Amino acid sequence: MAAYMLTQAGADVILLEAGEPWDNAKDSAMLTWPYESPRRGKSTKERPFGEFDACIGGWEIPGEPYARAPGTEFSWWRARMVGGRTNHWGRISLRLGPYDFRRKALDGLGDDWPISYNDVAPYYDRVDRLVGIFGSKENLPNEPDGVFLPPPKPRCHELLVKQAADKLHVTCIPARLSILTRPLNGRAACHYCGQCNRGCTVNANFTSTNVLIAPGLATGKLTLVTSAMAREVTVDKTGRATGVAYVDKTTGTDWRVRAKVVVLAASALESARLLLNSKSSRFPNGLANSSGTVGRYITDTTGTDVAGFIPKMMDHVPHNHDGVGGMHLYMPWWLDNTKLDFPRGYHIEVWGGTRMPSYGFVGGIHRYPSGGGYGKQLKDDYRRYYGATIGFSGRGEMIPNDDSYCELDPRTVDQWGIPVLRFHWKWSDHEYRQVKHMQETFRALIAEMGGEVFSPLPTAEQGYGIAAGGTIIHELGGTRMGDDPKTSVLNRWCQAHDCRSLFVVDGGPFVSQADKNPTWTILALSMRTSEYIADQTRKGAL
């Protein structure tokens, strides 16, 4: 977004990208059948979400390790390609609500943002119009409506979910995804092949690559350098950021680019790493770190899943289940935390029904009533149970805590000699109790549909099934914004308190997580910061 906005404003921009080029319009496996591959779509090391998935990267990248403090369970997903994780992401595009910016004022926990919803709202609107999003106007107090394209209709399994949710008084509304249901800005509308995670050859869903970087390149003002692993931000004697030192991964040689302004957008934790590695006599603890808070206040969304077998969906009559590669309905947070034993909410994502069968589909068929077997019986059972599963994923707000942070590991470096991050992670009772509530709610929804869950509710010792830190892939914080330079890294414009020519525009500036998937806010804040950079440059203030 920063490269797009700044080139539109007339700036010369050089974009350093550690990964390789990949173009969803040309390289996607959108129309590949699983049987065209001997792996049938099974995951590979480079593509943990399946062989046809668009994202190059993973939990472990050869030559790029990270460390965990003893007792820490944390996994770090990293993309290494032009466009980063936006090649694969679920496109669930939720705005933070007015309450999300001032949670401390409301319940005394965590911290408030230095900005409010009203500061970001105009940018959310512009991102909606530029990138495209479907949804419905609902007038809910903390789930702001956007500039929506019409949402797709619910499919059969989603209608069942809606009925159950209505019975249990759980708010259930059309999903909000950055997928075009109408043509927009020269891009085609979705044709409902349901393969969004593979990359869309017609650009009907959002990727940075083709919606932002391509128009940036078309201005002639953007230079894209791939396989360029940033090592550190360079500074001059006055403490001003002067550019970036990077490694050309194809040759292993070191290079420097000089710039008037440096904008970090390497993903929240990688930007913290870059700052911690940018040590100089003036900044011995890393750049922009006079507060000691670089790498602190990091969070991930809380998560747990439950899936159930729904007998009334088996032996179904084949009919049109076409849709986008994501949910058509979701459940925003619907309860009042003051009446519950945990302080922050979660939303519910819905999955299941008849998706493209691939490697491992209807796994565990022996657990279905008289399911499994061999030969014809097994094939018949696959047909019978295909599409008869519905699942729910909770995505909740974690409150930043002092025990969850990252720092440089004193012993480990990556293959280019760059020190790596070491993670510390701890959930508090707030998160455990919230996840228990998710489990109970999902089981109640499945029971309401007449379904059966094959696994028991995880115990307290099992953390009620909470997913390990990092595994929901919504890491935020590490360079949080604030008005006080003693407790924050960036000011309200995502500009470093300690270094005027340095900005961070990924998830790093987030003060709190909210129960919203973060990317729409990352885009809106990045747009806002980029406009500020352009404005300040024109005024000669940078």
Ligand SMILES: Cc1cc2nc3c(=O)[nH]c(=O)nc-3n(C[C@H](O)[C@H](O)[C@H](O)COP(=O)(O)OP(=O)(O)OC[C@H]3O[C@@H](n4cnc5c(N)ncnc54)[C@H](O)[C@@H]3O)c2cc1C
């Ligand atoms: C499976 C999955 C599903 C998701 N679903 C959703 C969703 O539905 N909704 C949502 O809001 N979010 C979702 N996310 C999260 C979303 O993808 C991220 O929030 C978003 O992509 C973050 O953007 P970013 O630019 O900060 O980081 P990234 O997209 O990770 O991009 C960072 C880029 O910087 C490059 N880079 C990193 N380090 C360096 C370095 N040292 N030098 C040079 N380049 C570097 C990387 O190669 C990468 O291209 C999902 C993520 C995944 C993986």
Ligand code: SF4
């Ligand atoms: S479902 Fe729509 S947006 Fe997704 S890949 Fe298919 S055509 Fe593209």
